[in-house]
Amino acid sequence: MSVSHDVSPLIRPRSKILTHFGRELNWGDFVFRRTTALLAGLLVAALAAMAAAMLHGSAESLSKFGLGFVTSQVWDPVRDVYGALPFIYGTIASSLLALCFAVPISLGVAIFLSELAPAWLRGPVGFLVELLAAVPSVVYGLWGIFALAPWLRTTVEPFLGRTLGFLPLFQGQQRGFGMLAGGIILAIMITPTISSVSREVLRAVPSALREGALGLGATPWEAVRVAVLPYARSGLVGATILGLGRALGETMAITMVIGNRSEISASLFAPSYTMASVIANEFSEATGSLYLSALAEVGLLLFVVTVLLNIVARLLVWRVSSLPGGGSL
Amino acid sequence: MFARRSLLVGLLLTVVACKGNQPAPAPAASDATSIVKKDEAVSLTGAGATFPYPLYSKWISEYNKLNPDVKINYQSIGSGGGIRQITASTVDFGATDAPMKEDEAKQAPGKLLHIPATIGAVVVAYNLPEVSGTLKLTPEVLVDIYAGKIRKWNDPKLKADNADAKLPAKDISVVYRTDGSGTTAVFTDYLAKVSPEWKEKVGVGKVVNWPTGLGAKGNEGVTGQLKTTPYTIGYIERAYASQNKLPMAELKNKSGKFVAPSIEAMSAAADAVEVPDQLFVSLSNADGEAVYPITSYSYLLVYEDAKDAVKGQALAKYVWWGLHDGQKFSKDLDYAPIPAKVLVKVEARLKELRSGDKKLLSGA
Numbered sequence: 021m022s023v024s025h026d027v028s029p030l031i032r033p034r035s036k037i038l039t040h041f042g043r044e045l046n047w048g049d050f051v052f053r054r055t056t057a058l059l060a061g062l063l064v065a066a067l068a069a070m071a072a073a074m075l076h077g078s079a080e081s082l083s084k085f086g087l088g089f090v091t092s093q094v095w096d097p098v099r100d101v102y103g104a105l106p107f108i109y110g111t112i113a114s115s116l117l118a119l120c121f122a123v124p125i126s127l128g129v130a131i132f133l134s135e136l137a138p139a140w141l142r143g144p145v146g147f148l149v150e151l152l153a154a155v156p157s158v159v160y161g162l163w164g165i166f167a168l169a170p171w172l173r174t175t176v177e178p179f180l181g182r183t184l185g186f187l188p189l190f191q192g193q194q195r196g197f198g199m200l201a202g203g204i205i206l207a208i209m210i211t212p213t214i215s216s217v218s219r220e221v222l223r224a225v226p227s228a229l230r231e232g233a234l235g236l237g238a239t240p241w242e243a244v245r246v247a248v249l250p251y252a253r254s255g256l257v258g259a260t261i262l263g264l265g266r267a268l269g270e271t272m273a274i275t276m277v278i279g280n281r282s283e284i285s286a287s288l289f290a291p292s293y294t295m296a297s298v299i300a301n302e303f304s305e306a307t308g309s310l311y312l313s314a315l316a317e318v319g320l321l322l323f324v325v326t327v328l329l330n331i332v333a334r335l336l337v338w339r340v341s342s343l344p345g346g347g348s349l
Numbered sequence: 350m351f352a353r354r355s356l357l358v359g360l361l362l363t364v365v366a367c368k369g370n371q372p373a374p375a376p377a378a379s380d381a382t383s384i385v386k387k388d389e390a391v392s393l394t395g396a397g398a399t400f401p402y403p404l405y406s407k408w409i410s411e412y413n414k415l416n417p418d419v420k421i422n423y424q425s426i427g428s429g430g431g432i433r434q435i436t437a438s439t440v441d442f443g444a445t446d447a448p449m450k451e452d453e454a455k456q457a458p459g460k461l462l463h464i465p466a467t468i469g470a471v472v473v474a475y476n477l478p479e480v481s482g483t484l485k486l487t488p489e490v491l492v493d494i495y496a497g498k499i500r501k502w503n504d505p506k507l508k509a510d511n512a513d514a515k516l517p518a519k520d521i522s523v524v525y526r527t528d529g530s531g532t533t534a535v536f537t538d539y540l541a542k543v544s545p546e547w548k549e550k551v552g553v554g555k556v557v558n559w560p561t562g563l564g565a566k567g568n569e570g571v572t573g574q575l576k577t578t579p580y581t582i583g584y585i586e587r588a589y590a591s592q593n594k595l596p597m598a599e600l601k602n603k604s605g606k607f608v609a610p611s612i613e614a615m616s617a618a619a620d621a622v623e624v625p626d627q628l629f630v631s632l633s634n635a636d637g638e639a640v641y642p643i644t645s646y647s648y649l650l651v652y653e654d655a656k657d658a659v660k661g662q663a664l665a666k667y668v669w670w671g672l673h674d675g676q677k678f679s680k681d682l683d684y685a686p687i688p689a690k691v692l693v694k695v696e697a698r699l700k701e702l703r704s705g706d707k708k709l710l711s712g713a
Contacts, residue, residue: 096558097529097555098558099552166573166576173578195522195563197563197565275527279563280527291563301556302529305530307432307453
């Protein structure tokens with residue numbers, strides 16, 4: 021087009037510089053490309069700087085405990101002995117438990133809002149679901165202390181103990197506070213994230229697919245199952261990862277209900293502890309360089325766990341999206 | 350994409366947020382009459398213990414009414430944070446419940462004075478719907494409950510001192526503070542004093558490896574569990590128990606008397622213990638019939654030699670005011686005032702505060 025020939029006098033004398041640095045034909049594109057690249061680079065640099073800072077901060081603990089840090093269960097600041105296994109277990113278990121509750125609910129909400137709900141209902145319900153995401157986590161925590169935990173203690177846990185008490189999952193003292201309460205709080209907190217992203221993903225499914233399935237005589241359920249969900253699979257997994265990310269990093273609310281005890285127990289009634297919680301709880305009062313270093317190493321581990329889970333999830337998205345579309349889910 | 354992007358944005362925000370922790374800018378000079386002799390607008394920042402925060406914030410607002418030119422900002426980030434910040438000189442004064450350890454003091458660029466500013470108590474609160482009277486606890490029973498050796502409320506050892514109370518055959522649900530806190534340090538200091546076994550196996554600290562129980566975050570977290578869960582026992586600052594109307598156990602003191610955590614019993618503990626020249630001392634398990642045994646000073650941390658004479662003088666005058674006029678706010682906020690004989694010693698040290706060769710409180 022004429023644009024490429026219409027070189028303005030402003031850049032003519034410097035066009036050599038431009039061609040030297042890149043493919044851009046004018047300064048506008050040059051500045052635009054470099055600025056956006058710089059902004060993207062800043063984020064990468066921030067990530068790298070944080071990783072480096074945590075690695076530096078945890079050097080003392082890394083050299084003292086080595087691999088024992090991730091396999092030991094003792095966390096005793098009085099004796100300067102630190103092992104993070106219960107925190108790693110608590111973080112992963114509570115997040116996965118939260119996903120078990122949140123994914124089915126979120127998918128249901130998203131399918132209802134995008135496929136089945138009457139148009140007048142979609143706006144208000146969608147708005148209310150997203151409103152849950154705007155509630156500060158300390159409010160969830162207080163609700164957990166004053167409403168959820170007592171309800172679990174008096175109603176849910178006795179019921180589970182009576183009916184499913186033969187499983188190790190549902191044994192032990194019923195206190196309300198513990199892994200179950202933590203998982204439920206996290207599930208409530210990540211449901212709006214997963215459901216609103218899933219809804220957008222489902223909305224992006226071309227209506228031709230839906231109409232085609234319905235036209236072939238599929239019921240609404242069959243249309244969703246055969247045509248819509250397979251098309252949206254990778255997006256739905258992505259939405260779940262987003263929720264998982266929030267669950268892993270959540271600190272305040274889960275600290276208030278999980279019981280904060282560095283123990284590994286098979287029971288969902290037992291107290292547990294997460295990596296984010298131990299940092300939040302102990303950092304402000306931590307004195308002594310090994311103690312601070314151990315807390316920094318917990319931060320580093322949280323970072324590593326988050327990155328690893330994200331890589332696994334990304335591989336999952338990649339694998340799911342490379343499957344042939346349609347058919348089974 | 351979303352996950353990674355939001356993670357990155359979050360990290361960046363964290364980095365930015367960490368840099369935003371600057372002291373407030375000095376306010377413009379006001380033309381109101383000031384009793385500070387050099388009337389320049391001064392802004393002081395402090396950070397540290399959460400335990401005396403209600404009292405300190407009362408002091409700050411009252412002092413600001415009298416001296417509009419002095420703006421004071423206190424951040425209750427915890428004793429450990431207070432020690433770190435005053436050591437790094439990012440604040441003008443620190444505050445801590447547990448005195449600084451020797452190796453902590455060595456890291457400071459100058460000599461830090463501990464100024465006992467108020468007296469508080471850690472109480473043992475409980476939730477026993479069946480029991481209307483006050484629970485009586487001996488040190489041995491308290492240690493055994495927290496060590497996980499006494500597990501039922503109707504344990505014979507508990508019954509021995511509470512013959513009138515109908516103690517239920519329920520499991521004791523033990524609650525402890527999970528976040529590092531001076532409250533835990535004071536409580537475990539007491540447990541270690543009354544039980545050599547506790548001292549050896551668990552020890553004293555702001556965070557310890559509890560043999561049993563559930564961890565709750567902050568005084569408010571422990572209070573929340575105590576209020577909502579029957580058959581729990583937990584330790585909290587007195588103010589939280591009295592404001593939430595939680596029953597507080599009477600503890601058997603060194604003289605063998607069961608004493609409730611009253612302001613008078615806290616003052617009795619302070620009267621019973623001689624304060625050494627370094628101005629910090631543990632008040633737990635003090636001698637005396639009227640003494641409540643889990644009592645503690647809370648300290649302000651101030652550099653003896655102030656780098657900035659104007660700020661140093663303003664701070665010295667504020668501390669002086671807090672230790673005199675400020676003490677009258679103690680009782681309403683569940684603290685005990687500093688006893689007169691301790692105040693004499695503190696006054697002598699405050700008069701030694703200086704900036705270079707210049708004494709800061711010459712006119713006081």
